[in-house]
Amino acid sequence: MTHHCALCGYRFDDAEMRSTGCPACPSRMKGCGLVRCPACGYEWPGEKSSRLARLFTRIFGGGDS
Amino acid sequence: MPPPSPRDSAVTVRRVLLAGNPNVGKSVLFGALTKRYVVVSNYPGTTVEVARGTMELDRAPAEVLDLPGVNGLVPASEDERVTRDALLADEEGTVLVVADAKNLRRGLCLAVAIAETGRPLVLALNMMDEAAARGVRVDVPGLSRALGVPAVPTVATRGKGTTRLRATLATRAAVSGIRVDYPAPVEAAVAELAPLLAGRRWAARALALALLGGDEGIREWAARELDSGTRERIEILRRRLDAGLRNPVAYEIGKARLDKASDLLAAVYSVDPALSGAFERLARFGETVAGRGTAHVAGFLGAGLLLLSLGGFPFHPVAAGIAAVLIAAAIPFARRTGGSGFTLLAVAGGVYLTGVLARPLSDLLPEEGFLRSGLLQGFAAALLVSGVVLARQTTNLVWGTVSAMAVLYLLYLIVGVFGAGTLVDVMQDGFFAGVVEPALVRAAEFAFPGPRGAVAAFVHDLLVGEFGALTMALSYAIGLILPVVASFFLVFGILEDSGYLPRLAVMMNRAFSAMGLNGKAVLPMVLGLGCDTMATLTTRVLETNKERVIVTLLLALGVPCSAQLGVILGITSQIGATAILWWVGTILVVLFAVGWLSARLLPGRRSDFILELPPLRVPRVRNIAKKTLARIEWYLKEAVPLFFLGTLILFLLDRSGTLESLKWAGAPVVKGLLHLPVDVTPAFLIGFLRRDYGAAGLSDAWRAGLLSPRQAVVALVTITLFIPCIANFFIMIKERGLRTGLLMTAFILPMAFVVGGLVNFLMGLLGVLS
Numbered sequence: 001m002t003h004h005c006a007l008c009g010y011r012f013d014d015a016e017m018r019s020t021g022c023p024a025c026p027s028r029m030k031g032c033g034l035v036r037c038p039a040c041g042y043e044w045p046g047e048k049s050s051r052l053a054r055l056f057t058r059i060f061g062g063g064d065s
Numbered sequence: 066m067p068p069p070s071p072r073d074s075a076v077t078v079r080r081v082l083l084a085g086n087p088n089v090g091k092s093v094l095f096g097a098l099t100k101r102y103v104v105v106s107n108y109p110g111t112t113v114e115v116a117r118g119t120m121e122l123d124r125a126p127a128e129v130l131d132l133p134g135v136n137g138l139v140p141a142s143e144d145e146r147v148t149r150d151a152l153l154a155d156e157e158g159t160v161l162v163v164a165d166a167k168n169l170r171r172g173l174c175l176a177v178a179i180a181e182t183g184r185p186l187v188l189a190l191n192m193m194d195e196a197a198a199r200g201v202r203v204d205v206p207g208l209s210r211a212l213g214v215p216a217v218p219t220v221a222t223r224g225k226g227t228t229r230l231r232a233t234l235a236t237r238a239a240v241s242g243i244r245v246d247y248p249a250p251v252e253a254a255v256a257e258l259a260p261l262l263a264g265r266r267w268a269a270r271a272l273a274l275a276l277l278g279g280d281e282g283i284r285e286w287a288a289r290e291l292d293s294g295t296r297e298r299i300e301i302l303r304r305r306l307d308a309g310l311r312n313p314v315a316y317e318i319g320k321a322r323l324d325k326a327s328d329l330l331a332a333v334y335s336v337d338p339a340l341s342g343a344f345e346r347l348a349r350f351g352e353t354v355a356g357r358g359t360a361h362v363a364g365f366l367g368a369g370l371l372l373l374s375l376g377g378f379p380f381h382p383v384a385a386g387i388a389a390v391l392i393a394a395a396i397p398f399a400r401r402t403g404g405s406g407f408t409l410l411a412v413a414g415g416v417y418l419t420g421v422l423a424r425p426l427s428d429l430l431p432e433e434g435f436l437r438s439g440l441l442q443g444f445a446a447a448l449l450v451s452g453v454v455l456a457r458q459t460t461n462l463v464w465g466t467v468s469a470m471a472v473l474y475l476l477y478l479i480v481g482v483f484g485a486g487t488l489v490d491v492m493q494d495g496f497f498a499g500v501v502e503p504a505l506v507r508a509a510e511f512a513f514p515g516p517r518g519a520v521a522a523f524v525h526d527l528l529v530g531e532f533g534a535l536t537m538a539l540s541y542a543i544g545l546i547l548p549v550v551a552s553f554f555l556v557f558g559i560l561e562d563s564g565y566l567p568r569l570a571v572m573m574n575r576a577f578s579a580m581g582l583n584g585k586a587v588l589p590m591v592l593g594l595g596c597d598t599m600a601t602l603t604t605r606v607l608e609t610n611k612e613r614v615i616v617t618l619l620l621a622l623g624v625p626c627s628a629q630l631g632v633i634l635g636i637t638s639q640i641g642a643t644a645i646l647w648w649v650g651t652i653l654v655v656l657f658a659v660g661w662l663s664a665r666l667l668p669g670r671r672s673d674f675i676l677e678l679p680p681l682r683v684p685r686v687r688n689i690a691k692k693t694l695a696r697i698e699w700y701l702k703e704a705v706p707l708f709f710l711g712t713l714i715l716f717l718l719d720r721s722g723t724l725e726s727l728k729w730a731g732a733p734v735v736k737g738l739l740h741l742p743v744d745v746t747p748a749f750l751i752g753f754l755r756r757d758y759g760a761a762g763l764s765d766a767w768r769a770g771l772l773s774p775r776q777a778v779v780a781l782v783t784i785t786l787f788i789p790c791i792a793n794f795f796i797m798i799k800e801r802g803l804r805t806g807l808l809m810t811a812f813i814l815p816m817a818f819v820v821g822g823l824v825n826f827l828m829g830l831l832g833v834l835s
Contacts, residue, residue, distance in 0.1 A: 044696075
């Protein structure tokens with residue numbers, strides 16, 4: 001899944017986030033449901049971990065993330 | 066195998082140093098070029114890993130070093146220092162600068178800095194496929210000519226362009242003749258210093274710039290390589306520059322390089338309008354129409370329209386007085402800020418005229434009804450369009466402030482009018498008070514019919530009593546808060562996807578600079594709008610402990626997270642535009658005053674702030690919907706359990722009689738200082754858990770008629786200055802230590818009540834919302 005950081009504009013995928021963004025997280029929380037930009041550290045709730053967002057996608061289709 | 070060293074180049078024929086910004090595909094390109102014999106080991110004297118491999122260049126082996134990603138040649142971390150040291154120490158290597166073609170500005174900024182060192186250079190424009198997919202067009206031959214070095218488009222992940230890149234590295238690497246024009250005092254100092262630095266590995270001009278820029282690492286190099294007379298001369302020139310320039314030397318050097326990169330970009334880089342979106346085109350149109358001269362007039366009208374839209378500021382001696390003070394304040398500021406000063410003066414004049422004209426203009430509108438509403442919405446639409454026109458100027462402090470006010474108005478319409486008004490009326494007054502609560506109370510009566518024993522009464526009250534989990538916590542969380550945060554998350558998602566947040570960060574950076582605060586501090590402050598707790602963790606990016614303490618303090622004191630901002634703003638806007646202005650104004654004044662004082666009491670140098678501005682975009686409806694839903698779900702999971710905990714604590718305090726004692730103990734502050742009814746004390750108590758929960762309690766009191774408009778503003782200002790939530794309190798202690806964390810808490814809580822008292826006093830003095 002591709003993410004797009006709203007603060008710095010950086011585009012990254014889950015693999016890059018897990019290898020770069022998550023290890024840089026001082027809280028080291030596994031499966032916290034947040035998406036963290038590897039470039040600037042901005043965080044937001046991940047749509048993948050949200051049941052409501054997944055339900056919306058099933059009904060109305062995807063779109064960019 | 067020994068660790069890679071830039072000094073052992075005798076064993077290889079040639080060396081290629083791979084340099085680039087972080088995350089530009091440098092390591093993938095390294096893999097594509099070397100394919101084998103890759104060794105990863107620490108750079109000498111550091112813990113930084115550097116990959117080394119070999120490749121064939123013109124049938125001869127060449128060593129390739131994959132250096133850590135950097136944003137410039139003044140290192141801010143050990144990684145960056147390794148790259149700078151390798152570039153400084155290496156004698157015969159060719160530098161291969163890898164740039165992300167879709168984010169080319171920062172890549173060019175680095176390429177310009179490296180080109181100035183006088184090293185042979187080749188530029189690889191990587192990720193060309195992604196750039197093309199976004200409509201980006203790069204005039205590669207034009208860029209090559211402008212830089213004076215070969216530029217090769219590549220797609221490293223698919224090995225595209227690597228053959229051409231090898232051939233170019235072998236035969237065409239060139240020393241760039243590019244020249245960056247720095248401010249006159251910097252040029253004068255460089256001219257004086259450069260002759261003393263000739264004959265080194267870097268061009269004398271680049272070395273002089275690095276030394277003048279205060280790069281600590283390069284000063285160590287100078288201590289080894291230069292005589293004491295030259296070092297003394299450097300220090301004198303540095304001190305003279307520091308005294309003569311408005312900004313730090315490193316900032317001026319970085320800015321000049323960025324300007325040069327922007328010029329290059331403007332000449333060779335374009336985005337297909339069909340792909341970049343209508344928002345971008347509209348902004349361009351607005352910019353063309355406005356131009357530089359008429360932009361002032363547009364600002365004048367924009368400011369007037371804005372204030373008219375904010376409820377038709379009635380003609381009032383106080384409004385005229387404030388406008389006069391603004392103009393008086395603008396004149397000295399105009400002198401200090403040069404070009405933008407005139408703009409500020411124009412805006413202040415706009416404010417004044419609006420104050421004078423608002424009443425007669427307001428009288429022209431029909432009294433009530435559809436037409437008046439339509440005209441006001443027309444003002445709003447005009448404001449939004451002017452916001453788009455001004456969007457290109459959002460990084461300018463003055464235009465940015467005007468745009469920020471336009472954004473605030475958008476928030477007011479969606480969160481205040483629609484969320485906190487219409488939606489809360491439906492959810493709380495209609496659904497909860499009319500359907501859910503009576504049903505829950507009937508169910509509890511049925512489960513625990515009277516007369517009840519002690520245990521049954523306890524459980525009954527715990528569920529549906531005054532501080533019941535179902536009647537209070539659930540009603541606050543779902544009936545009062547959810548509609549407000551949902552509408553706020555909607556607007557926040559639009560702001561995120563439109564590309565506004567980075568512009569806000571850049572604008573805040575300018576305001577922070579005026580306070581003398583570190584530019585990097587902006588990032589945690591903007592992140593705080595997402596979550597203060599995580600932003601507190603992010604303060605680790607700041608260079609000194611003093612900076613971390615200041616930003617942690619400001620985050621805890623006055624930066625509400627998105628949910629809290631939504632709730633507080635939503636409730637304030639129910640009281641009216643005056644309440645919003647008082648609330649926003651007070652919080653900003655407190656933040657700036659505390660930040661300004663802290664920066665002066667705790668001295669430390671500023672560092673540079675580089676942020677790539679993405680293009681402005683039209684947000685996509687589906688993405689906004691998904692973001693909003695994900696945030697609502699996150700909020701329900703994160704905040705609602707604390708609502709139940711807070712209600713339980715209040716319930717236990719009430720049952721044990723402690724609540725009455727606390728009300729009595731808090732009366733001198735709540736009643737004496739803030740002039741609030743003691744019945745709002747529980748709201749302040751639960752505000753310690755989450756300040757939005759406390760705000761919900763205040764909202765409840767406001768809706769029940771317990772608070773006058775002025776009292777509501779005073780109470781909301783006070784609770785906004787509380788520590789954001791219990792998690793933030795613990796993270797403060799974890800990050801800054803027990804002593805500093807407790808000291809901050811001991812400062813913040815009394816500060817909140819003192820500021821609340823001052824607001825009450827001032828509003829009384831000016832007769833506002835009486």
